[in-house]
Amino acid sequence: MLDCVIIGGGPAGLNAALVMGRAGRQTILFDEGKPRNRVTQESHGFITQDGVSPSEFKKRARMDVEKYPSVSIQEQRVETVEKAGDVFRVQTKGGRDYMAKKVLLATGLRDILPGIAGIQNVYGTSVFSCPFCDGWEMRDRALAVFAEGERAFHMGKLLSNWSRDVMVFTNGYRMPDGERAVLSRQQVAVVEERIEGLDSKEGKLTAVRLKNGRDIQREAGIVMTGLVQSAPFAEQLGCEATANGGIKVDSLGRTTVEGVYACGDASLSGPPQLVIAAAEGSKAAAGVIMDLVEAAFFLP
Numbered sequence: 001m002l003d004c005v006i007i008g009g010g011p012a013g014l015n016a017a018l019v020m021g022r023a024g025r026q027t028i029l030f031d032e033g034k035p036r037n038r039v040t041q042e043s044h045g046f047i048t049q050d051g052v053s054p055s056e057f058k059k060r061a062r063m064d065v066e067k068y069p070s071v072s073i074q075e076q077r078v079e080t081v082e083k084a085g086d087v088f089r090v091q092t093k094g095g096r097d098y099m100a101k102k103v104l105l106a107t108g109l110r111d112i113l114p115g116i117a118g119i120q121n122v123y124g125t126s127v128f129s130c131p132f133c134d135g136w137e138m139r140d141r142a143l144a145v146f147a148e149g150e151r152a153f154h155m156g157k158l159l160s161n162w163s164r165d166v167m168v169f170t171n172g173y174r175m176p177d178g179e180r181a182v183l184s185r186q187q188v189a190v191v192e193e194r195i196e197g198l199d200s201k202e203g204k205l206t207a208v209r210l211k212n213g214r215d216i217q218r219e220a221g222i223v224m225t226g227l228v229q230s231a232p233f234a235e236q237l238g239c240e241a242t243a244n245g246g247i248k249v250d251s252l253g254r255t256t257v258e259g260v261y262a263c264g265d266a267s268l269s270g271p272p273q274l275v276i277a278a279a280e281g282s283k284a285a286a287g288v289i290m291d292l293v294e295a296a297f298f299l300p
């Protein structure tokens, strides 16, 4: 019987594993190795880790965790998680079953790109999803925002922090006149024509081709992706969701189902960033440990 199974080995799960290890708690972390930022070459904004590649970040994190003998990391996909009385049965793709007192979901989110031809070629190399993560590298360039709905206004304003040359491409979405007027106060242009496709060279955006035949030269940008849960476990276990599709948690990562915890992007409670995911992993592991300790004092 394990104290905890952690599902997901991004910063959230790995930091949780570190805290579990330092409490000497028997823990297995399962990871299938598909973090959200795997398309990028560099990660930014995490103090002491600014500019490292996602793979180097993971390597360093694993070295920290592997110092603690009660934790093991297994590169395996988890297929099912079931509640079995007060504990949990976790089955891996390899067909093995593990029993655990607690389950911590650090499974992250999956990005859904809009159906714009050519966007796959630039995503993660010159077009990214978050200006706090990659805005500095695209500062003062000719930038595009690709956003097909209400978020276009928000991102058009935000990206103007990094460049005076920002164009918002709504791909057919009609932005309210009032919002267009506000954006124009800071010279943020709005292009509502449908997009034919993106031109790029070796991953670098060069132009946005519109259906009306116009080509607009751009060098980099931000795309507003759809965000969905990577794994179905929270829903399957009956955990309540938040209005924005995150897993509802308290301040120590407890979900609405006893014994199930969640952290990182999957809870969608903070801006989705590495340092925030890691912090949430740390808090959720503290929640797991406190609850295990409490339970030992109040055993029948």
Ligand SMILES: Cc1cc2nc3c(=O)[nH]c(=O)nc-3n(C[C@H](O)[C@H](O)[C@H](O)COP(=O)(O)OP(=O)(O)OC[C@H]3O[C@@H](n4cnc5c(N)ncnc54)[C@H](O)[C@@H]3O)c2cc1C
Residues within 6 Å of the ligand: 007, 008, 009, 010, 011, 012, 013, 030, 031, 032, 033, 034, 035, 036, 037, 039, 040, 042, 043, 044, 045, 046, 076, 077, 078, 079, 106, 107, 108, 109, 111, 123, 124, 128, 129, 130, 133, 134, 230, 231, 263, 264, 265, 266, 271, 272, 273, 274, 275, 277
């Ligand atoms: C293009 C891009 C660039 C980014 N750049 C930055 C940046 O520079 N700085 C920054 O702070 N943030 C950046 N981010 C955001 C950052 O990637 C996320 O906030 C962070 O990865 C969230 O960490 P996490 O641990 O919650 O989830 P993830 O890092 O996504 O890790 C979740 C892990 O769980 C695993 N998993 C899921 N289901 C299962 C299963 N069934 N069994 C086993 N394992 C499973 C996944 O394979 C994955 O390895 C970027 C995001 C994107 C999309």
